[in-house]
Amino acid sequence: MNRSLLILLGALALGAAIFAGSFFTARHTTMRCCENPADDLNWLRLEFHLGDAEMARIRELHAGYLAKCAELCTKIAAKKRELNPLVGAGTHLTTEAQAKLNEIAALRAQCQARMLEHFVAVSRAMPPEPGARYLAEMKKLTLGHHEQMEQSMSGDSGHEHQP
């Protein structure tokens, strides 16, 4: 093979190795430095650059919210277990099953209301600009979760239910 071509290929391989090596080393180091999987609130500190006092207040709110959230989630899980045998075998939706679905929906609505209250409280514990950004982001990530599905099922997406 031509000597010049060999030199060029060797240089390209070496260049790629230098770039890839430095890229993955820097990526790994940065991730290890910034990541803290044990702390659920690490994202708030990273994204909104909060101080220790703000983080301490948010930790308090978070701990209080988690207890309420866990209680509601346990109730939802229990209702779902009660619902399963009611819808499992039958070919039509019984009134008992419908009642259970309504109960689950009510619990979910309650849970969402608590969640929103918590987001508002956390946003107030932050400075105004990051607080507003946090609230908007959390609304989008939580309430917006259903919006895509609802939009795809509604006429807006061009899909229409037949009467």
Next chain:
Amino acid sequence: MNPDDIKLQELLRGHRPMPALPPRFQQNVWRRIEDAEAPAQSASWLDALATLILRPRFALAAAAVLLLAGVSAGTLEGRQSAQHDARMNYLAAVAPDSAR
């Protein structure tokens, strides 16, 4: 000098055959002389590139640029990944799927 010798010499000169030169003879001679004196040119762009790569200054500069680019891109990517993972952790803690 003997006058007979002079006559003989003129006779001989006139008798010597003078072949006709090929067309553009002189021009071709000069071109070949110039070609021979010109410095040897590199065979192709590939050779020129290989020569450039083998220069220590160029090689060091290229390695430094690649290293810097790799570190910058890796740091940016690592920060984004860490933020994404942290966001997912937070979201899983405050808004479990069953509540959304």
